[in-house]
Amino acid sequence: MLTFLFILLAAAVLYAAWTYNSLQKLAQNVRESASNVQVSISKKLSSINQLIEVVKNYQAGEQLVQLKVSQDNTAAAMSNAYQQSGTVLSTIQGMADRFPNLKASEQYHRLINNIEACENEIGTSRTNYNAVVKQYNSHRLGIPTIFIARSMGFGEAPYLQFDQSGASDPNSLKEFKTDDGERLQQLLSGAGNSIAKTTRSLAQQAGNAGKLLSEKMKEAPDAKYFYLTVGGTPKGPLPLSEIRDLAAAGSLPADVQVAAAGAEDWMALSALEIGNDPLLARNPAQNGTSLTEADRNVDPVA
Secondary structure, eight states: OHHHHHHHHHHHHHHHHHHHHHHHHHHHHHHHHHHHHHHHHHHHHHHHHHHHHHHHHHOTTOOOOOOOOOOOOSHHHHHHHHHHHHHHHHHHHHHHHHOHHHHTOHHHHHHHHHHHHHHHHHHHHHHHHHHHHHHHHHHHTSTTTHHHHGGGTOOOOOOOOBOTTSOBOGGGOOOOOOOTTHHHHHHHHHHHHHHHHHHHHHHHHHHHHHHHHHHHHHHSOOOEEEEEOTTSOEEEEEEHHHHHHHHHHTSSOTTOEEEETTOOBOEEGGGSOSSOOHHHHHSOOTTSOBOOHHHHSOOOOO
16 A cells, blocks of 8 residues: 555656646746747837937937836836837937938838837737747646645746737736746645654554454454363363363373364464464364364363
């Protein structure tokens, strides 16, 4: 039973380790892809900030606020930054339509081209990110991984979708986190404690069962045996312990022949195991002499 439990525990640990490693690898891919999207958005924000400075040189009276370039690569942060960049860019393009000199500026065109290149890069990065998220979520939701993924700290990764206004799907604004091994260590520690507790319980139960069996055997009545005197006369029946006492006192030979009450076979006293075992009365050795009908009609010991 204990061996089976240890084998089962080993198999469970190996599967948990494999599942954890595969999920951790895919989770790292999600983080890397999210970082690539964040880098692309940051490049766009930097180009827009440069464009704001160009606008200020042409139209000093215009109040435009520099966009904050953040290293936060959560879906919510990236969506917010993308939306802000789209709003500011639309404002600048509207101003350029009102001021021909600004629109004709070489710096303006160069930065607009850079922003468009960044936009294409963002689209590519976002597509790659969503493909990695799909792979991760598909593996996480597979059976039987789904039953242990959350307990290991691997939640669902959000998809990243931008509409034309720069806004993201509200359902995707969930932060993607994993615990980087802490939850797995807690689970393995808990499993080890549980197995140790179960092992101690089984050992205690086995000890109690052995003790109970020993007590039951002590309570069993002493089996009775017939024995042959020196002259070959059957006597008895007596408990085996009394026959041994007679042999020890010299009243009977050490190899006196005995037969269990109700049995037909005789055997040497020395051939019996030490102790009172009722099973011996039912299963006597087969190498003794057969007890005849006349032998059974013996006088009881006075």
